[in-house]
Amino acid sequence: MPRIFSGIQPSGELHIGNYLGAVKNWVQIQSLHESFFCIVDLHAITVPYEPAVLRERTQAMALTLFAAGLDPARTSVFVQSAVREHTELQWIFNSVTPLGELERQTQFKEKAARQEQVMAGILNYPVLQAADILLYRADVVPVGEDQVQHLELSRVVARNWNARFGANFFPEPKPLLTPTRRIMGLDGQAKMSKSLGNTIGLMETPEQTWAKLRPAVTDPARVKKTDPGNPDVCNIFQLHKAFSPEATVAEVDRQCRSAGWGCIDCKKVLHANMTAELAPIQARAQEMSAKPEGLRDALGDGAAKARTAAAETMRQVRDAMGFA
Ligand code: SF4
Numbered sequence: 657m658p659r660i661f662s663g664i665q666p667s668g669e670l671h672i673g674n675y676l677g678a679v680k681n682w683v684q685i686q687s688l689h690e691s692f693f694c695i696v697d698l699h700a701i702t703v704p705y706e707p708a709v710l711r712e713r714t715q716a717m718a719l720t721l722f723a724a725g726l727d728p729a730r731t732s733v734f735v736q737s738a739v740r741e742h743t744e745l746q747w748i749f750n751s752v753t754p755l756g757e758l759e760r761q762t763q764f765k766e767k768a769a770r771q772e773q774v775m776a777g778i779l780n781y782p783v784l785q786a787a788d789i790l791l792y793r794a795d796v797v798p799v800g801e802d803q804v805q806h807l808e809l810s811r812v813v814a815r816n817w818n819a820r821f822g823a824n825f826f827p828e829p830k831p832l833l834t835p836t837r838r839i840m841g842l843d844g845q846a847k848m849s850k851s852l853g854n855t856i857g858l859m860e861t862p863e864q865t866w867a868k869l870r871p872a873v874t875d876p877a878r879v880k881k882t883d884p885g886n887p888d889v890c891n892i893f894q895l896h897k898a899f900s901p902e903a904t905v906a907e908v909d910r911q912c913r914s915a916g917w918g919c920i921d922c923k924k925v926l927h928a929n930m931t932a933e934l935a936p937i938q939a940r941a942q943e944m945s946a947k948p949e950g951l952r953d954a955l956g957d958g959a960a961k962a963r964t965a966a967a968e969t970m971r972q973v974r975d976a977m978g979f980a
Contacts (some may be wrong), residue, residue, distance in 0.1 A: 660689040660832070661794035663736070663785070664721070666714040670775040671855035672930075673848025676898045677800050683725035685798065692792050692962055693721065695898040698736045698743065698784060702777035710791035716956055720858055724943035736788065741966035743809040745787035746780070748836040748973065753783050753809075754815040762805060764971060786810035790817075790826045791966050798832045801849075807831050814939040839898070840891045845872030859938055862931045869927055874919045881918035892923060900929045 662682060670679060682693055695717050700710060714735055726733050736742055740921045758764060758779050787808050789797055797807055807829060814826035841854025850853050856868050874892050879886040886945060887893035887909050894906050904925060910919035917925075944951055 657688070657690045658795040659692070659792055660685065660798060660880045661692045661694065661783075661789045661792045661829075662798045662904045663694040663699070663788055664697050664717065666697050666700055666710060666717045666735075667850055668713040668716045670717070670720045670724065671848060671850060672858060672895075672898075673841070673855060674860050676839050678798065679721060679724050679726070679835055680898075681733075681798055685832075686726060686731045690797070692794070692965070693726060693733045693869050693905050693958075694736050694788060694962070695721075695734070696736045696788065699781060702775050702781060703771070703955050713930075715951070719941055719951055720937075721967060722951065722954060723937050723944060724858065725937070728954040728957055732958040732961040734955060734962045738955075738959040739791075739962045739966050741791055741957040741963070741970050742787050743785065744970060745791050746784045746903060747815050747958050747975065749783050749787055749817065750780065752820060753786075753813055757812060758782060760811065760824055774967040781788070782806050782809045783813065784814040790814055791969050792962070793827055793969060795826075795827055798834055800834060801838060804831055805835075821973075825972065825976065840894065842868055842872040842891070844876075844891045852962045856930075859941060860933060862927070865930060865934075866927050869923050869930075870920070873925070874922075875912075878919065882915050884915045885919070892919070892926060895930070896922075899926060899933055904929065 662677060662678065664674065666673075683692070685691070695714055695716070697714050718733065718735070722728065723731055755852060761782055764779055764781070771778070785806050786809060789807075790813065797810075799807055811828040814828050818824055819828055840846065841848040841852055842856070843852070843854045846852055846854070856865055860868075865967050869892075872892060875885040875887070875890045877883065877889075890912070893905075893908060893912070896905050900908070908922055908925070912922065
């Protein structure tokens with residue numbers, strides 16, 4: 657089976673943007689690959705943070721990943737810092753990565769512009785990402801469109817290391833673009849993101865979800881209920897595509913263009929379908945919260961499988977590089 661690796665930030669509970677943009681896809685493909693899914697806590701420390709909050713958010717993310725359907729019997733879900741080889745391989749990759757490649761990265765420029773004091777870890781962030789992926793010699797990496805540039809750097813690092821120490825040892829990982837690629841926030845302005853406050857949390861109650869959906873931005877040209885709308889420019893329609901059956905999506909398209917439904921009617925249908933999908937996830941999360949030892953064991957098993965794969969890669973890397 658081909659191997660996949662993907663990582664997610666320990667941002668606490670998932671919101672529907674990360675669920676639809678990544679995790680739902682992971683659940684669907686977990687049986688088709690030998691898969692490693694990693695909560696990347698080492699990536700979260702390049703900005704100021706509280707250790708207790710990081711620990712809590714890492715646990716919350718793990719719980720929601722399992723509740724969303726990742727199955728510890730079929731896949732390895734683990735915390736990055738539990739597998740020391742990630743940082744070892746990053747150091748090694750620092751020695752085959754030209755500085756100019758890192759300085760060109762769009763995310764580095766954006767993050768550096770936002771910070772008063774820029775830590776070296778921000779520049780090195782993509783090298784750790786390359787180490788994350790290549791440590792498992794992953795063939796494919798499920799990514800959103802905005803991460804393709806980082807993956808390209810991993811391919812460069814693999815090429816550079818292979819050219820110097822061992823032809824074709826590291827496969828050049830290919831992107832597997834997720835079907836729902838980019839979920840906009842409820843403001844319709846930017847990608848859904850916790851820091852922008854435009855999200856719906858995966859664990860929010862139907863009442864909380866409706867309170868957010870009701871005022872959410874739709875087609876701005878549709879001022880009155882009698883104005884025909886254009887679903888193609890409406891974020892609610894994108895969410896229908898993710899949560900509603902195909903027949904409903906076609907019905908929304910028809911009713912919107914003919915001004916048959918108002919936006920509130922349309923959102924009520926979405927809300928019902930969203931609630932139906934989230935309810936079993938929330939029930940599983942509640943069950944797991946009642947048994948924290950189950951979560952600890954599942955993460956421990958995931959880390960053990962990851963360590964076995966990582967140790968084998970590093971054994972060969974150390975040998976090829978002449979470490980005594
Ligand atoms: S009817 Fe639905 S798809 Fe059309 S603009 Fe309103 S919310 Fe969007």
